[in-house]
Amino acid sequence: MAGLIVETHVRGVNHFYKVNEPVVTIGRALDNDIILSDLSVSAHHLRIEKDGEGQVIATNLSHENGTRIGKQKLALNEGRRLALPAELWLGMSKLRLLASDMAVEPTRVRQCSGWFCLYTSPVWATVLLLMALGLIIFDQVMGTALDKPLGQYLESSFASILFLLGFFLVIAGISRLATHRWEVVPAMSVAALLFVIPQLVDYIGHFFSYYFSSDLVRTVPLNLVNFLLLPALLTIFMIRIAHTHYVPAIAISLLVSIPVIAYLEEDFLKELTRSDFSPLPSYNQTLSPWDIRLEQTISIVDFAEEAEEMLAKSVLREVDEKTP
């Protein structure tokens, strides 16, 4: 016959008690068999015993916060037969009654497969980190038309490199808190991806922005990346590396991401809330030395004619709307 296991859950830590005695008492007083140091638990809170047929019976001894099985509250001294596994609440403290022969969750095997290798392989992590550092400096050089020694570019990239280091430490710290292990390699990958992906999206977005003469093909992916990349990478990290469940994984990812998103997207959010008037014209300003584009070159006359027709429509409609 399978043995009875009591699992307590106090302050985030699980304890398992193998029950051999016929009667077990649970409470905060020190003469109990299982002691719960939670102030919402009564001194003598619950008694567990087995009847002649081996069925488990739980009896509520607490007249203060009482005992609940699911949503049902037990009366004082009320006993209830339980089928295992069972979940009980003693005050604010959770307790599970388990059978020792119960199946456990399958073991999660960490293996390098497909895209996930970007997270787990030290080689990939190093490649990504070097890519991130390279892109940070590349972007500095490409954005400045000055003849400066590389050292000066490194200097101006310093803030970004510190950010990269900061992200790495935060992510590694999350793994330490969640799993009590330092997951250094995956944290390195996640931090590097946080820099590499937006930069690549920006370069590719610029290409297509010129190709289509449209700002949207650049700004929409860039804003999506700013909003989603950090929480997505963190969630994958929490689930696959720290083996957290979905809900806490998403919750922690959002908690960490929201200040960063607010910082990155401050301008975008302001844009959303500002009035519908702008004194500045909005048009696609991208230029490209390779001149790869969808649109044909037209004559000046055709362009002027099209402008006369198209612009009048939109502007005159607004005049009509705004003047009584």
Add this chain to the structure above:
Amino acid sequence: MLLVNVLLAEGVYAISDSTGIYSETDKSVFQIRVAHKQTINKATIGSGFVVLAPNILATNYHVVSGFVNEPDKYVLEYVSKDGKKGSLEILDLDITHDLAVLKADKDLGPPLEIAAIPEKGARLFSLGNPMDLGFSIVEGVNNGIMKNSEEKNILVSGSLNPGMSGGPTLNENGQVIGVNVATSGNEISFLVAADHLVKILRRIEERKFKPVDDLYSAISKQLVNNAQLKMERVLEGEWGVTRIGQFQVPSELSKTYRCWDASPNFKKEVLYSLISSSCTNEYNIFLSNSLEVGGIAYEYHWLETDELSPFRFYRAAYERLNDSVPPSNAGQEDVTNFACLTRFVDVSGEAFKATICRRDYLQYIGLSDVLITIAMVGHPKQGFIFNLDLVGTDFNSAMDLFQKMLENIRWQA
């Protein structure tokens, strides 16, 4: 500098050796003020003079513009030398020459006569109430009409001062030849030629002294007509030519346009060169303290590099310069949003990314701000940008100018 708005007054000493002119005309010159309806404090002061009939006053538009733009907030009144006040209404105006004609609630004094501009060097006498200090007469010398300016105003060597705007300038016979309008300091003063005033007075006589029906619509028509007329002249005339990098481009479009070199002084470590030139018609029609129209400005930029890679040249230098900003303070209550159209056009065999933006004025129907920018593409080591900005113009006229200018931008091998 327009001659309104009293700030802190410095000493003003009017020459007044012509006691004859003073005594003959002093009953015909008044102070015109725009005052706040509630506090009765003055917001703007200028001068005005009786003309055509004893109850008709002429002044500058910019003296009365506060009242025209916000008639619910302000009142318009005259003040005589002995401090008597009365209310005024606007009969008609010429916005492009900064003139307004007003009707008083009673007869004010003898109307002044109007005469043609005398020969250069003739003595002139400007009347008005400088800095709210009292009526004075300032003597000056006629330098004739400035042919190389859009306004075609009369240049006078004499010291007009704030508060004298709208006052008359007389010849030695005491006849009006111009209306005081602006100064550049150091004895450089400007008058609106009196024949523009005569045109308004004729219209008023034809209408039997009734005010114009819809002031804004009248102003709009004048502005649009003026823009079309000026554009026709520019399109017909001979244009100057200059060279910017590999391109031959139009420089001054007429004698009233001025072009300046605008190339930056780069330090040695900058890895590309930039030649810039900027031109304007140096013309502004005053509509309100925050709104002026009529300006046409255009600029050229030529960029070239040996050292930079195409990617870096475009990203760090060329693309950053491709940014057009409207040269106007017009706000939400004045204009619509810009609507823009971007296409690739062929200019002298080269491909350009071209954008035309237009916004219209809400109160001045038919008037638009137009921004045009074209940037050469496909040259890995060279860039060329042409920006053309027109403030408060007729859109179709702007398109005509745009087309002709682009036809005159030519690649020189």
